[in-house]
Amino acid sequence: MDRRTFLLSLAASPLLMQCQSRKNQAFGGQLLGPDHVAGHALTKGEFPPYSQTRRNRVVIVGGGISGLSAAWYLQSQGMHDFVLLELEENTGGNARSGHNRISAYPWGAHYLPIPNHENHMLKQFLAETGAIVSGHHTQKPTYHERYLCFAPQERLFIHGQWQEGLRPHHGxxxxxxxxxxxxxxxxxxxxxxxxxxxxxxxxxxxxxxxxxxxxxxxxxxxxxxxxxxxxxxxxxxxxxxxxxxxxxxxxxxxxxxxxxxxxxxxARRGEAANAELDQVLTWPQGNAWLAEQLASKSLTQIQSRQLVHAISQEKHGITVDALDLNSRQTTRWQADHVIYASPAHVLPFVLRQHTDLTQSARNISHAPWLVANISLSHASTLQGNLPVAWDNVIYDRPGLGYVVANHQTLQQPSESVITYYHALAQADSVRARRELYSKSWQSLQHSIMQELHTAHPMLEESITHMDIWRWGHAMTFPKPGFLTDHHRLRLNQQHDRLHIAHTDAAGISIFEEAFAQGVRAASHCLHRRAK
Missing domain, CATH: 1.10.405.10 (Guanine Nucleotide Dissociation Inhibitor, domain 1)
Structure with missing residues (x-):
């Protein structure tokens, strides 16, 4: 199947825009996000004692990309005696997604660059999913045309008009x-x-x-x-x-x-037999598609709505206490190894030993993000002097622009869902996080509309719904000195039966790092078993 390319090379005519224009009307939406209420219960530490015990060789704490990658690797090596405990209803971490009648859409990470040739394990996984059609062991594999980003890929609104690509050149x-x-x-x-x-x-x-x-x-x-x-x-x-x-x-x-x-x-030098350099893989639901593929072989081992509130090193093993948020009962999991794949800021509240580790975890900073998914009754509202691209950025504005979630459809869509991203970039991330949670849906959507209005004056008339997701601890970020930071390095060390797999330990929160962290932690578990 060939990649669809947009046939429209001109903006919608004024007459067409007039026909599609309608009186401004209110649209609805809601504030969404991770279950921070359950997460904040850890600070109180009031949980019922365990009422039952279970045993698995490995317990994975956290079902984001690193936790799912650890589970995938264990399965690929023939080790099935593990359980994955996830706080939320669904796995995926910051690669989660949603959907409505128009399209699926991402709530976080939304693309994967073509992997470097030497990233063999990741290419093996992509071959298993069908994203790589052939030659995953070669310098230039052939990727599934359906998953390579359709053209046009990027455009930038600068000095009053759209230009191709995100590197500024117009004006x-x-x-x-x-x-x-x-x-x-x-x-x-x-x-x-x-x-x-x-x-x-x-x-x-x-x-x-x-x-x-x-x-x-x-x-x-x-x-x-x-x-x-x-x-x-x-x-x-x-x-x-x-x-x-x-x-x-x-x-x-x-x-x-x-x-x-x-x-x-x-850092990215990946090549493909059927794509240009700097090409990316993407899906309507973003990297949730990858998360779904990782989880597909471990569905029976995944238990959701599990609030892990204690991890304790024992003489001959390690235990994990988890509260089932549905039954309100605590189960004690006895294991040989624990792969910790949850954010570092949670670790001090659950780890009962390793004071050096908890101290290091407290020194990991996180950037807050806002993501909005906006449903449009008329996709043509997004037109300009250039056709709508997958990634659309507005120069010198606070946000990061938007991607068109249903860009990968094979027909020109009459309706669209656009996913808007805003990294609340401030030197004081704690203050930025507090400000994010202090604002109402009305206030946040007004700020989003003000920004998008710069490039799309008629956009509001086409909006039918806007949901806004708040990520209080979206990702860690690599401050100057992070490579030699002893706190980060300590998280990456071997800690007997506890293995830190989250990207907080890597220092950079991207899919490739999360995948590598999970695979590495799972490999360490298997290696220690073999001894």
Whole structure:
């Protein structure tokens, strides 16, 4: 099946827009998000004693991508004696999704770049799902045409009109264009660079990157400082880099390690036999599709609505106490190993030993996010001087723009769901989180509409519904010095029967890292069993 390309190359005519225009009318929606009420119950610590015990060789705590990847790897190695305990009704973590009559849509992560050739385990998984059709062991596998992002992929609204691609070029001066070109050439150099240890200077997962001091030195300054150090001061370039840091890490470039900022541009080198460089895989529900594939072989081992409130190291094993939020009964799980795949900020409330680990967990910071899914009665409202793209960004605005959830449909849709993203990027993430939860749906939707109105003055007349999801602890972010931060490194160490698998330990919250963390933790469990 060939990828659909948009046939409309011109904006909708004024007459058509007039026919579709209607009087402004109120639309509904609601505030959604993870079950923070149940999560906050951990701070009180008032739980019923366990009324039953069960035993499994491995207990996985958390059903986000890292936990699901651990379960997938255990299954792939023929080990089925495990249970996965998830707080929410559904697994997926920040790769969850929703749906309505128009389309499925993401509530978080929404794409996967084509993996690097050396990321063999991830490519094996993609081959199992059918996302890779053939040649997963080769340099250029063939990917399923249905999952490669349809064209047009990206556009940017800048200086009053849309341009192709997200790298600014419309309306810029020669000096600004030259500066951006110099930056891109430098990132290309970094992409090809290798350290004295023979490893790529920047790779995914991070552990595969070179440990050469010349590259690690970049971690000591912020990405903004790096730009100034190179003599790059133009607003357009700084916006572009700032956007990239907020997009992958949830924080501005001034708060992000220069090593991590460069990693965004230089670490991905994946190729495909049937796609261009920088191509991505995407689905209407975003990375929830990947989460569903990971979970599909472990459905009988997954138990949802389980609030883990105690993990205790015992003489001959490790125990996990979990409250079933439906029955309100606590079960004690006895295991040989526990894979902890929940966010680090929860760990101090559940771990009964390892005070060094809990102290390290408290030092992991998280960026809050807001995601809104907006249903439109007329998809043509999104048109402009260029056809609607999958990813649509508005220059110099607080948010990160929106993706069209039903972009991957094979016909031109008459209705659409757009998924709007806003990383509440502030130096003080605690304050940003409090502000996020203090605001009403009406206040948040008004701010979203103000931003989108810049590029789409008639958009509000087409909106039929807007749901807003608040992620208080959406992702960790790589601050300057994160590579050598002893708190993060301690989380990655071996801790007898406890294995930390969450991306908080990696320092970067992307699918590839979560997958690698889960596989690595599961591998350690199997290795220790074999001893």
């Amino acid at each position: 810029l001066s020669k000096n600004e264009l030259a500066e951006i070109e110099a930056f891109e050439q430098q990132m290309h150099t970094f992409r090809l660079a290798r350290g004295k240890d023979g490893k790529p200077a920047f790779s995914i997962p991070l552990i595969e990157s070179s440990q050469d001091p010349q590259w690690l030195a970049l971690d000591r300054l912020s990405m903004t400082d790096y730009l100034y150090q190179q003599g790059w001061q133009g607003q357009a370039l700084h916006w572009y880099v700032n956007y990239a840091c907020r997009d992958d890490y949830g924080m501005p470039a001034s708060q992000i390690s220069a090593w991590a900022g460069i990693h965004y541009f230089a």
